Amino acid sequence: MVKIESFSLLTKHAIERYETESFEAGGYKWKLVLYPNGNKSKNMKEHVSVYLALADSTSLGPGWEVSAVFRLYLLDQNKDSYLILQGKERRFHTFKREWGFDKFIPTATFFNASNGYLMEDTCMFGADVFVSKERRSGRGECLSMIKDATSSKHIWKIENFSKLEKASYDSNAFFAGDRKWKIRLYPSGTNHGTGTHLSIYLILADPETVSDGTKIFTEFTVRIYDQLQGRHIAGKVTKWFSGSSLENGWVKYVSMVYFTQPSSGLLLKDVCLVEADVCVHGITSAL
Missing domain, CATH: 2.60.210.10 (Apoptosis, Tumor Necrosis Factor Receptor Associated Protein 2; Chain A)
Structure with missing residues (x-):
């Protein structure tokens, strides 16, 4: 009472x-x-x-x-x-x-x-x-779409490309949508792109913050800059990231033949420039 x-x-x-x-x-x-x-x-x-x-x-x-x-x-x-x-x-x-x-x-x-x-x-x-x-x-879940979501760009300069020996390399971490991300490059490709293509992925860099039931709806573009023509080649997708899907990208991003061709401008003086543009549009969390 x-x-x-x-x-x-x-x-x-x-x-x-x-x-x-x-x-x-x-x-x-x-x-x-x-x-x-x-x-x-x-x-x-x-x-x-x-x-x-x-x-x-x-x-x-x-x-x-x-x-x-x-x-x-x-x-x-x-x-x-x-x-x-x-x-x-x-x-x-x-x-x-x-x-x-x-x-x-x-x-x-x-x-x-x-x-x-x-x-x-x-x-x-x-x-x-x-x-x-x-x-x-x-169980239950809540999808929160983000109004007026803003994108974040990160430029990764890779020097001495011909001397890269490891299977993959990661850029420094950067923030987009209050999450940490990295670009991952496979210089000699991966999976069915091995030996023929460059493979490039966007990686969710802080998996420990992704609890069960969390999914992140992300639009991202990855570009390699054409240093001769002042343009770029690009891949753009929308993907869901989660604890079980921490990376998304392209197995066959660009062929090794085209990438190493001097006239492509993608690899100049053994240097290439990779840029990621990432925008988080929504987050699903468990209730």
Whole structure:
């Protein structure tokens, strides 16, 4: 139960929503939520809106659901009885954490002292909660698309290309979309591009920050600069990166014949310039 003294001051101080401290019922914590002048998000006017809300779901696993039967009530101080609104069994979950009544009581009825609900500017609301069943199995996810996402560029200068002996080389790390990335180059190719093509990939450089269920929707372009003509060759794709897919790119980015041809301008004085342009457009995370 919650007793509210000087109820009229809620309006005076522009308190549109009041949440009680949490209370326990059926092994869960709940709150009463009151809108003294109606829930504006539901376009409610001239009514008091009252709801029951699940207070803390952080300890519950993905896909949790709690079904509860509840009733909300208001004390009639004249008759020492209650105005009771009985709720149906409702399912509380990630996307619906509160249920109740947009039109719990008209404000005209509530403020009329002869009805006994508001006496000497004091009232008392309450709730009974019965948890009927629960389900904690399954999983959920949330996709957050990024409005006005910005791209980040990174230029990698590779010198003494002909002397590269390792199977692959990584650029320095750079940030895009609050994540660390690297360009990975296979000088002699990889997989079915081995010996015939350069292979180039974009790598998610901080896999330890990618939790289970996280996916990163990324648009990226990788270019090799034509140092003679002032232009470039480029590959552009959109890909999902995740803990199980940390790299995406091209097995056959450019043929070794064309790359090493002096007239291509891609390898000049044994130097090539690789540029990555990376933009993160969305992130999926587990609920």
